[in-house]
Amino acid sequence: MVFCYTLNNLFLAASPGIWERIKPFFDYIVRRQDRIIVLTIEHFQLVLVSMAIAIVIGITVGILITYWEPIAYPVINITQVLMTIPSIALIAILIPIVGIGFKNGVATLVLYMLMPLVRNTYTGIREIERPILESAAGMGMSELRILLKIKLPMALPVIMAGVRVSVVMGVGIGAIAAYIGAGGLGSLIFDGIERVNFPMIWTGAIFISIIAILLDLILGWGENRLNWRDSQ
Amino acid sequence: MISLENVTKTYHPGDPPAVKNLTMEVKDGEVCVLVGPSGCGKTTTMKMINRLIEPTEGKIYLNGEDISKKNPIKLRLEIGYVIQEIGLFPHMSIAENIATVPRELKWPREKVKERVDELLDLMGMDPEHFRSRRPGALSGGQRQRIGVARALAADPPTMLMDEPFGALDPITRARLQNEFLRIQSRSIKPSYLLPMILMKLLRWVTRLQSCGKVTWYNLPLRMSF
Numbered sequence: 001m002v003f004c005y006t007l008n009n010l011f012l013a014a015s016p017g018i019w020e021r022i023k024p025f026f027d028y029i030v031r032r033q034d035r036i037i038v039l040t041i042e043h044f045q046l047v048l049v050s051m052a053i054a055i056v057i058g059i060t061v062g063i064l065i066t067y068w069e070p071i072a073y074p075v076i077n078i079t080q081v082l083m084t085i086p087s088i089a090l091i092a093i094l095i096p097i098v099g100i101g102f103k104n105g106v107a108t109l110v111l112y113m114l115m116p117l118v119r120n121t122y123t124g125i126r127e128i129e130r131p132i133l134e135s136a137a138g139m140g141m142s143e144l145r146i147l148l149k150i151k152l153p154m155a156l157p158v159i160m161a162g163v164r165v166s167v168v169m170g171v172g173i174g175a176i177a178a179y180i181g182a183g184g185l186g187s188l189i190f191d192g193i194e195r196v197n198f199p200m201i202w203t204g205a206i207f208i209s210i211i212a213i214l215l216d217l218i219l220g221w222g223e224n225r226l227n228w229r230d231s232q
Numbered sequence: 233m234i235s236l237e238n239v240t241k242t243y244h245p246g247d248p249p250a251v252k253n254l255t256m257e258v259k260d261g262e263v264c265v266l267v268g269p270s271g272c273g274k275t276t277t278m279k280m281i282n283r284l285i286e287p288t289e290g291k292i293y294l295n296g297e298d299i300s301k302k303n304p305i306k307l308r309l310e311i312g313y314v315i316q317e318i319g320l321f322p323h324m325s326i327a328e329n330i331a332t333v334p335r336e337l338k339w340p341r342e343k344v345k346e347r348v349d350e351l352l353d354l355m356g357m358d359p360e361h362f363r364s365r366r367p368g369a370l371s372g373g374q375r376q377r378i379g380v381a382r383a384l385a386a387d388p389p390t391m392l393m394d395e396p397f398g399a400l401d402p403i404t405r406a407r408l409q410n411e412f413l414r415i416q417s418r419s420i421k422p423s424y425l426l427p428m429i430l431m432k433l434l435r436w437v438t439r440l441q442s443c444g445k446v447t448w449y450n451l452p453l454r455m456s457f
Contacts (some may be wrong), residue, residue: 135319138282138392139333139382140308153323228366229322 006147029198036188042208043184046102047215050109051167054185056168058114059159062121063147072122079115087112087176095180105174105182112173113166120162154226160223169221171212175204184212234281234390235260237356239290241276249288250276263376282311294390312383316395318375320367326352326378327363333386351381373404380408 029036037147065072078232082090091108098107152159178186188204191197242249251273257386258264266274279285283304292299299307312333320329321430334344350361355377367375378397397405420425 108423129317129319131315131317131319132321133319134284135313135315135317136332136380138279138284138308138322139315140305140311140336141332142305145284150321150323154321229368 023064023201025144025202028203032203036185036203036207039183039185039187039204040211043171043174043186043208043211045110045185045213046105046177046182047167047170048172050106050113050170051163052171053106054110054113054117054166055163057110058162059121062118062159063077063125063152065118066123066125066151076115076119076122079118082111083115087173088179091177091180100180100182102182104180105177105184108177109170109173113170116162116165116169118160119159120165121155123156124162125151127158128154157223157227157229158224160219164216164219164223168212171208171215175208233295234264235293236280237282237291237293239292240286241273241280241285242288250274254280254290270448275394275402278394282308282313282322300378308440309333309353310390312386312388312391314379314383314391314393314395314396318379320375320378320382322367325364326370329378330385332382334386337386337450338418339386347385349360351384353385355381372401373408376408411417 018117018143035046039163061075085093088109090111091104094104094107132150132154133146136150142151153174174182175186176188178184178190185204188200192200192202192204236254239251239253239254239303240249249355254277256264266277268299280287281294281299283299286300294307294310296303308348321332321393330348331344334347335392339347348363352359352362357374363390364372367378376396380393381391383391397408
């Protein structure tokens with residue numbers, strides 16, 4: 001009985017009134033498009049700046065720990081612990097250090113993004129079979145040349161997979177950074193909750209998802225391009 | 233000319249040495265083969281010659297020069313090197329693989345390209361067809377040939393080959409060995425091979441010579457032909 005009632009209710013709600021229900025959402029987008037565009041750009045900025053910094057730090061650390069095994073797992077574990085801290089707590093912890101706003105958002109995102117980057121760079125390089133490195137060294141390539149010509153190109157697909165994971169994650173956590181005024185589409189969600197404005201919340205959530213999917217597709221395409229395994 | 237004087241290698245202090253008091257000489261134009269059971273120090277001996285492993289005691293000379301005083305990178309660029317697993321770079325094309333050492337030596341692009349085609353021809357592989365393929369697309373025998381071609385690329389005066397034909401089936405191995413003899417007869421240089429089992433080699437060998445202990449428990453043979 002209860003089940004039938006629920007089902008019926010759902011259908012009634014969905015079929016005739018669906019447009020009525022989502023119309024305010026489209027109205028909102030049209031009415032506030034200027035703000036949405038600005039916030040989308042801000043969100044991209046937040047994610048891309050953090051991505052650039054995290055890639056530089058993460059890959060460098062990932063490379064360095066392959067040369068010094070004893071600290072490899074401790075370092076990876078630290079980045080893993082960073083990821084388990086709830087984002088809102090990490091933001092709060094960083095306030096005394098970097099203050100609030102864009103800087104705090106970037107710092108939080110960078111710390112979150114480190115783990116996949118460090119771990120994937122490390123495993124990507126470690127996975128290369130010994131004979132390949134041995135023949136490179138035996139033919140007279142210096143350690144730097146081996147890193148640039150063999151290790152990094154071979155590990156690149158794995159590293160790119162790490163970049164992809166961390167960026168998509170960063171888009172989501174970037175929304176929370178709006179809480180301390182880092183800007184971006186998260187502002188719509190927080191403002192919407194405060195004003196009980198559902199179209200506003202939807203707009204924020206949906207646009208954040210679109211950004212995540214878009215970046216994932218672009219990076220996935222890049223990952224395939226860099227993958228030397230399948231090509232011939 | 234390669235000469236080893238009382239070379240000993242102990243990996244861990246207290247353990248029996250992997251190579252003990254080895255003295256041997258390979259003259260220009262000679263092919264020297266190390267034979268012995270696995271674990272007797274053949275590979276260790278070879279890796280000491282291009283300084284992938286440093287000897288615990290003793291001296292190694294390459295053309296009269298003490299190799300411990302040479303820059304290891306420079307030394308290795310002058311020595312062609314093939315290992316059993318071949319170790320082709322899977323992310324590079326065949327041409328790029330073969331061009332590894334010439335590129336390290338900064339040869340002009342045209343010269344590198346010519347040399348790559350020449351070597352593919354020498355290996356009996358059509359350059360047009362194979363140049364831009366990846367090692368993953370090759371059969372075992374073809375890979376092994378590319379491994380040898382890569383070692384020959386910069387025309388090194390010395391070659392070190394660790395079981396270059398080890399992982400092959402008998403028919404392919406025989407063909408490659410014949411090919412290698414053909415290449416060797418075209419360009420005389422001292423070479424140094426390390427196959428595992430004497431049987432594999434018999435067809436190569438016309439005269440066997442004892443060369444003293446390579447390891448602490450066996451008596452490998454040095455062969456020249």
